[in-house]
Amino acid sequence: MAKMSDVAKKAGVSVATVSRALCKPETVKPETRKKVEVAIQELNYKPNMLARQFRTNETKTIMVVVPDIANPFFSRVLRGIESVAHKKGYQVLLGDTSNNIDQEQRYLEILKQRLADGMILLTARMDKDSLLEISQDYPVVLACEYIEGSDIPIVSIDNISSARKVTEHLIKLGHTRIAHITGPTNVILSRDRIKGYKQALETNDLFYEEVFVQEGDFTYESGFNQMSKLLALNNRPSAVFAANDEMAIGAIKAVKLQGLKVPEDIAIVGFDNIKVSSIFEPALTTISQPKFEMGNVAMELLLKILDGQEVKRKQFVLADELIIRESCGGKVNSTI
Structure with a gap:
């Protein structure tokens, strides 16, 4: 397996330069960065993500917690989250609470242990004070479910x-x-x-x-x-x-x-x-419900928090639509 030193040797640069090209590419000249990229591809080099985490104090991972993964509603929300996360270089770690409040609390420990940079909760059934306390110290966004009188950014419908x-x-x-x-x-x-x-x-x-x-x-x-x-x-x-x-x-x-x-x-x-x-x-x-859009907005909000930006608008209420089909006996307006 190729090492960073092998990449440095092939590209004709120092190991430190390779490290900067991977962690802070904007600090490396474009022509030098190109040499490193070519060397990485030719050697099929796989960066050590754990080592990178220690250097940058970030995991490039976000945690998404759902109440019941068997419920098909959440799959579309998750796709919305992932579509934004992947574009920004983040991995999505999924946690299923099976509607268990204790399990929801345990997933929050992942944030405390710095195993994820932030969390999107699609469930909020734990003690309100505990969740508010966590949100003051770690990046957290609520989507689909919500908490009354909360200062946590929320994405939902009415x-x-x-x-x-x-x-x-x-x-x-x-x-x-x-x-x-x-x-x-x-x-x-x-x-x-x-x-x-x-x-x-x-x-x-x-x-x-x-x-x-x-x-x-x-x-x-x-x-x-x-x-x-x-x-x-x-x-x-x-x-x-x-x-x-x-x-x-x-x-x-x-x-x-x-x-x-x-x-x-x-x-x-x-x-x-x-x-x-x-x-x-x-x-x-x-x-x-605009499930995919909910995921998009929730992830974009979390990215703003991770980037240190001030989130002035804390509640996003998205539009829903009544879809009339055969089960009510009314005039059908959509079958999709």
């Missing part, structure tokens, strides 16, 4: 407005008995979607029934189970708003197993616009 929008769509279609399968209520975005649902009912003078609100956990199985409970009610709902697409698909499965049809017997809408929502039968009406 979940209250989005939930109100999709619920009002069901009301405009003539539904008055609308149920809601929520996400975990210890998560703020779940609580915000409940608020939006309630606001839509109140604005349209519809009665809020507690039995129509069932708590899921964002999984297909919970959507199926909570829908089964709703179907067992004497006065079952005519429409259901599920807080994400996976639960909506589980709900549709439960309806079909009862010999009922969607949307003829029960209309169902979801949230997130994951890829399968457009190809499922019936195709799912849902709120589309």
